[in-house]
Amino acid sequence: MRHTLGIDCGSVSIKFALLCGDEIVGKAYLKNRGLIATVQEGLRQLPQLGIEGVGVTGSGREFVKTLVGADYTNTEVMAHVVASLSRYPDARTILDIGGEDSKLMLVKGRNLASFQMNRDCGGGTGSMIETIANRFGVKIEDVGEIALQSKDSAVLPGKCGIFCQSAAVSQLSKGRPTSDILMGVCRALVGNYLAVLAKGKKLLPPVIFQGAVAQNQAIVKCFEDALGYQVLVPPDCAYMGAIGIAILTEENMNGQPTKFRGDAILGSNHRTEISHCDGCENNCELLRLYCGDELLGVSGSRCEKHNQ
Amino acid sequence: MGVIGLPRLGIYSPVFKGFFESLGCQVVQPSKVSQEIIKLGVMNSSDMICFPYKVTLGQEIWCLEHGATDLIMFSTHGRCRFKHYHQLQEQTLRNLGYQFKMRTFSGKNFLPELIRITGASPTNLIKAMLRVLSQVGEVEHKAYDGTRQHPLRIGIVGEIYTILEDSINFDIVRKLQKIGVHVDVSIKLSDFIRKEFKLDYFRKRAEKKEARQLLREPIGGHGFCSIYNTAWYGKHGFDGVIHLLPLSCMPESTIECLTDQLAEKYNIPIYRFPIDENNFEAGFNTRLETFVSMLKRKKRNEAHPGN
Numbered sequence: 253m254r255h256t257l258g259i260d261c262g263s264v265s266i267k268f269a270l271l272c273g274d275e276i277v278g279k280a281y282l283k284n285r286g287l288i289a290t291v292q293e294g295l296r297q298l299p300q301l302g303i304e305g306v307g308v309t310g311s312g313r314e315f316v317k318t319l320v321g322a323d324y325t326n327t328e329v330m331a332h333v334v335a336s337l338s339r340y341p342d343a344r345t346i347l348d349i350g351g352e353d354s355k356l357m358l359v360k361g362r363n364l365a366s367f368q369m370n371r372d373c374g375g376g377t378g379s380m381i382e383t384i385a386n387r388f389g390v391k392i393e394d395v396g397e398i399a400l401q402s403k404d405s406a407v408l409p410g411k412c413g414i415f416c417q418s419a420a421v422s423q424l425s426k427g428r429p430t431s432d433i434l435m436g437v438c439r440a441l442v443g444n445y446l447a448v449l450a451k452g453k454k455l456l457p458p459v460i461f462q463g464a465v466a467q468n469q470a471i472v473k474c475f476e477d478a479l480g481y482q483v484l485v486p487p488d489c490a491y492m493g494a495i496g497i498a499i500l501t502e503e504n505m506n507g508q509p510t511k512f513r514g515d516a517i518l519g520s521n522h523r524t525e526i527s528h529c530d531g532c533e534n535n536c537e538l539l540r541l542y543c544g545d546e547l548l549g550v551s552g553s554r555c556e557k558h559n560q
Numbered sequence: 561m562g563v564i565g566l567p568r569l570g571i572y573s574p575v576f577k578g579f580f581e582s583l584g585c586q587v588v589q590p591s592k593v594s595q596e597i598i599k600l601g602v603m604n605s606s607d608m609i610c611f612p613y614k615v616t617l618g619q620e621i622w623c624l625e626h627g628a629t630d631l632i633m634f635s636t637h638g639r640c641r642f643k644h645y646h647q648l649q650e651q652t653l654r655n656l657g658y659q660f661k662m663r664t665f666s667g668k669n670f671l672p673e674l675i676r677i678t679g680a681s682p683t684n685l686i687k688a689m690l691r692v693l694s695q696v697g698e699v700e701h702k703a704y705d706g707t708r709q710h711p712l713r714i715g716i717v718g719e720i721y722t723i724l725e726d727s728i729n730f731d732i733v734r735k736l737q738k739i740g741v742h743v744d745v746s747i748k749l750s751d752f753i754r755k756e757f758k759l760d761y762f763r764k765r766a767e768k769k770e771a772r773q774l775l776r777e778p779i780g781g782h783g784f785c786s787i788y789n790t791a792w793y794g795k796h797g798f799d800g801v802i803h804l805l806p807l808s809c810m811p812e813s814t815i816e817c818l819t820d821q822l823a824e825k826y827n828i829p830i831y832r833f834p835i836d837e838n839n840f841e842a843g844f845n846t847r848l849e850t851f852v853s854m855l856k857r858k859k860r861n862e863a864h865p866g867n
Contacts, residue, residue, distance in 0.1 A: 311842065311846070326849070326853055327846045327849045327850040327853065328846070329846070329850040329854075330850055330853045330854070330857075361861075362861070363854075363857060363858045363861055364854045364857065364858075365829065366829060366830075366831075367850060367851075367854070369843070369846070369847060371834075371838075371839075371843070452817065452820075533591055533592040533594065534592075554731070
């Protein structure tokens, strides 16, 4: 069996999944502390197996593609759907909440039929819970457990994370127990998610919920309460983007050799250079990635002029 | 005769600039709706007015700063708030302290108005307009017809300025063409001219009839067109529809649920891009790529069921 690596390069965290057929043989989850350093660290944590295909997804995919020498890229929406359908072939509704984005995907006949992503704002994403949990001195992994102890959850606004935090703090000043407030935050987040993304759409079961936020049991419960169905959370919910892009890469390799740069990625001689192209009014911001003196690639250009 | 300030209209911008210049006018026109121009418009507009208003206002300010003495703004007698824009913009610009003449014309009074603006003789004007018509055909052919062999076909419906001005819609047509999609734009300028002069009576009649059952009264703007064009694309084997509209656009956001209903009926996926100054290109690209990727997979799976 071939080994395929999927990298999901999100704005908050970077996820790695090494697949051998359908089986996950290695995975890593790291906070995004700069793309080059985090990707290097992630690769060090993976088992040393011959990688025969690499796919990248997420908002940083263009840059990381150059860095690792990826064979395939696609958007995080496609990656999530493919991963979900590989585990739950009959899924009809896929909910995904990540650090700074949220997505809703509807499936018909095992094909993605429509999708929605959050637009202008990051309200109703994982960062909102994390910020408020920090304010309360609660670890993000403990939020779900504490919130589930609530007997009477607070009613909080979910549209804006900052307003939600103010309302949460004012509830705290009134002496409301932390569990009620955290449950209120979870409910507000789910309410906002459904209002922004699910407008007028029927969410049919089976409902799959993935993304790192799906580890929060209180959010799962809020979704179940709101939808009236059981919500299924895959065991590797935080890695689904990485798993999906690995599957897609495997599908698209067609027996070609991989462009993966291997150990060369771990070198400390990578540097980037930012410049502006003055070829037209677009004034594209170009990001050049060098390894030593060798130019690996240019990202950020709207035209083909800088593609090699 | 002063200097004419002319807002852009995508690929047609040079055609209109050339039209006034051929009649002996001096013209200033921005070469792109830049971030600076958008900022100028946004700062001087009310929050919830549509994006084309803000963008044209920004361009008018730019033109005035670059020596324009006469501003040209098209007007219609339709039912969308666009018909008031030239007046609102004139007032806003006067309040900002600019001295200028606001020149406006519509499909109904364009001949006398254009003669007054340009000072040209009727014969020369008509000759120049015929040149415009043939140039419109040429630029459209060049922009849209080269990709007919592409396997995937997407139709674009929605509000005309958002569809036509490529610097506010992130050049969606070129982006789609580059990734192997043939794009059919339902409201090109030629379609608009046909509609304005009621020459489109026999086009897409069955679909118009169907749309009329969903929406009895006209709604203004191109809302009605978006409905029947969605049905038309669905019936003519297109793979998907993209609905482009300015955020808060009255006609287009009103008919959202009707286009969705027709898309469902004809089993054609539809994706909607509400556009305003808060969009950012990376997010826009992700959505666009996903939509295309979704259509490609759907097409492949329908061709080889069981895979």
